[in-house]
Amino acid sequence: MNILVCIKQVPGTNKVEVDEETGVLKRDGVSSKMNPYDLYAIETALRIREKTGGTITAVTMGPSQAQDVIKEAYMMGVDEGYIFSDRRFAGADVLATSYTLSMGIRAIGEFDLILCGKQTTDGDTGQVGPALAEYLEIPHVIWVKGIEEVDENSITVEQDMADCTAIVRLSYPCLITVDKDIAQPRLPSYKKKLKTRNRPVKIMSFDDFADKNEDNYGLSGSATKVERIFPPDSNDDHIMFEGTGEKLSREIYDILVKNKIV
Amino acid sequence: MLSINHNRCDLCGECIKACPFGALTIKDERVEISAACRMCRICLKKCPNKALLAADGIRKTADKSNWKGVLVFAEHMEGRIHPVTLELIGKANELGAKIDHPVYCIFIGHGITEKARELLNYGVDKIFVYDHEEFACFREDLYSNAFEDCIKKSKPSIVLVGATAVGRSLAPRLSTRFRTGLTADCTVLDVKENSDLIQIRPAFGGNIMAQIVTESSRPQFATVRYKVMEKARFIDNFSEKLTASEISEKIEICRLPGSKMKSKIEILKVMPKEKEVSISDAEIIVAGGRGFKDKKDLEMLEEMASLLGGQTAVTRPLVEAGWAPYTKQIGLSGRTVRPRLIITCGISGAVQFTACMNTSECIIAINNDKNAPIFQAAHYGFIGDLYEILPLLCDEIRKREIRNAV
Structure with missing residues (x-):
């Protein structure tokens, strides 16, 4: 079975500065890590491979330092990894990102099952998975919190639907996005780190992709445009209190009484 | 090519x-x-x-005059309209009135045709109903086919979808199918004269808001969470007064060709979840953040919440630390809340958090850092140590209860 996992490098903290003039992220000097949800996607892939055999390929998109997340995936047990990296991919929104991923994936090969994390912690939207499935013309299920059964032709998953849980069977090829409850991700192993030290991360750029129209990638391939950025609204009529614990708790209490809460 | x-x-x-x-x-x-x-x-x-x-590439330029209307995805649970739908209709009515566009709904399910009338009472101009037993359970591929059909029929300029489990699955699928833009979790929506949708949301994972437009393609997709927009006004008896021919004009029963009704997804079983009171529906919330030093200290939060008859909630770091379940998380990656009262304790107030609670009626913030951004969102800010304030406040409330009981 050929399994593909899509992963992303995200900032290590959410205190990211944005240049208000240009609207560009100031990422320099900010630590980065693998998107936490992607660890669950990798763990799920590893557990499926234990049952069915096959290979796991991880892909990411980003600047060349983003290959660190592929290295980390190797340390967890992933077999192969690619980074899609090109200046022309920069500034991509959901539409252009999922298109770039689909082009890269089509250039690598055929996959039975594609796994993504439920969302990233820097964008928080969870849209790239379904959009990628649309480009690849395969069915998808989001918010998978358990794998019920895996066989040669299909996968049966437990889907979280907010007010109910559905047991859903999908035949390959298909894409699922996984939630945190699915399985505890293993830690990267030192032994695997030594073993995979020389395993290359394959780099693919625009020139490796079939669609050679630059306008379909990055900022120019994006349908949405950020018009302006601004600091969040603040509440103008706020009243501040300072003092000892006794004084403050008494004042909060008075507000609760005034608002008929107690 | x-x-x-x-x-x-x-x-x-x-x-x-x-x-x-x-x-x-x-x-x-x-x-x-x-x-x-x-x-x-x-x-x-x-x-x-x-x-x-x-490769079809990405379609980019649309003739905006060919796209007219605001289409709302009407979500329901076995015929019961999801409240986020009414909120989206409220916003759609406002946007539609501004640029003189009609408001449409798409309603997909099984045995729901009668229910569609209900939506007319909220000011919707036309409802496209896809009623078929194959639509009984949500299946991304069939629902997407119906949605696509409806968009091709109605050619809306704007499509609003609730940011629910179903909406989050459908919206990116459809926006990609039409090679157009999608903005998730919008907190503010407005529209320009040229029908460009102004979409505002917290962005870049930073403490900043972004105004986003889909300026050259149509339709423009946006998802909005539950409890962010105001509910549409209910017009009493509106649909009852309509004649049969008016109704049939306003409710269009749609069918898909057989080839579009084949699914690769099989629903084997649907199990109801234990009904828990969601923090989104809570009237009073006491929320904790990184100011708490230990998991067991969250008992203070529990006690405070139970004294006020409310619920506890937390920020993302506490969920990531495993101190509280995901269902308790307020924030962009959690829930949006709009209670009568929220007391935040030891929460600094990143925009991902405040954007999901700043429409609460009364916000009381307790934090020991006077520069914490939470104080910009709060109505009442208390600069102090939650470890001192919370126990004293609990005592105060208990004393009153005793006084009232006597």
Whole structure:
């Protein structure tokens, strides 16, 4: 079975500065890590491979330092990894990102099952998975919190639907996005780190992709445009209190009484 | 345009034999495509390595005057309209009135045709109903086909979808199918005279808001969470007063061709979840953040919440630390809340958090850092130590209860 996992490098903290003039992220000097949800996607892939055999390929998109997340995936047990990296991919929104991923994936090969994390912690939207499935013309299920059964032709998953849980069977090829409850991700192993030290991360750029129209990638391939950025609204009529614990708790209490809460 | 993944091509020549136009040749150990290609796609089927690709690219320019209307995805649970739908209709009515566009709903399910009338009472101009037993359970592929059909019929400028489990699955699928823009979790929506939707949301994972537009493609997709927009006004008895012919004009029963009703997804079982009171529905919330030093200290939060008859909630770091379940998380990656009262304790107030609670009626913030951004969102800010304040406040409330009981 050929399994593909899509992963992303995200900032290590959410205190990211944005240049208000240009609207560009100031990422320099900010630590980065693998998107936490992607660890669950990798763990799920590893557990499926234990049952069915096959290979796991991880892909990411980003600047060349983003290959660190592929290295980390190797340390967890992933077999192969690619980074899609090109200046022309920069500034991509959901539409252009999922298109770039689909082009890269089509250039690598055929996959039975594609796994993504439920969302990233820097964008928080969870849209790239379904959009990628649309480009690849395969069915998808989001918010998978358990794998019920895996066989040669299909996968049966437990889907979280907010007010109910559905047991859903999908035949390959298909894409699922996984939630945190699915399985505890293993830690990267030192032994695997030594073993995979020389395993290359394959780099693919625009020139490796079939669609050679630059306008379909990055900022120019994006349908949405950020018009302006601004600091969040603040509440103008706020009243501040300072003092000892006794004084403050008494004042909060008075507000609760005034608002008929107690 | 036809293109080739050269690293997947083994030069077997099948495509060259298949091409009726002689458009393919091998040159310097590479398959080349000439201008003779008519995009018949016969070679795609013949290639054993799937190295050929017909890339449609991304459509970008739309004639905006061809796209008119605000379409709302009407979500329901076995016929019960999800409240986020009424909130989206409220916003759609406002946007539609501004640019003189009609408001449409799409309603997909089984045995729901009668229910569609209910939506007319909220000011919707027209409802497209897809009622079929195959739509009984949500299946992304069939629902997407119905949604696509509806968009092709109604040609809306704007499509609003609730950011629910179903909405989050459908919206990116459809926006991609139409090669257009989607903005998730909008907190503010407005519209320009030229029908461009102004979409505002917290962005870049930083403490900043972004105004986003989909300026050259249509329709414009946006998702909005539950409890962010105001509910549409209910017009009493509106649908009852309509004549049969008016109703049939306002409710269009739609069918898909058989080829669009084949699903690759099989729902084996649907199990109801234990009904828990969601923090989104809570009237009073006491929320904790990184100011708490230990998991067991969250008991203070519990006690405070139970004294006020409310619920506890937390910020993302506490969920990530495993101190509280995901269902308790307020924030962009959690829930949005709009209670009568929220007391935040030891929460600094990143925009991902405040954007999901700042419409609460009364916000009381307790934090020991006077520069914490939470104080910008709060109505009442208390600079102090939650470890001192919370126990004293609990005592105060308990004393009152005793006084009241006497």
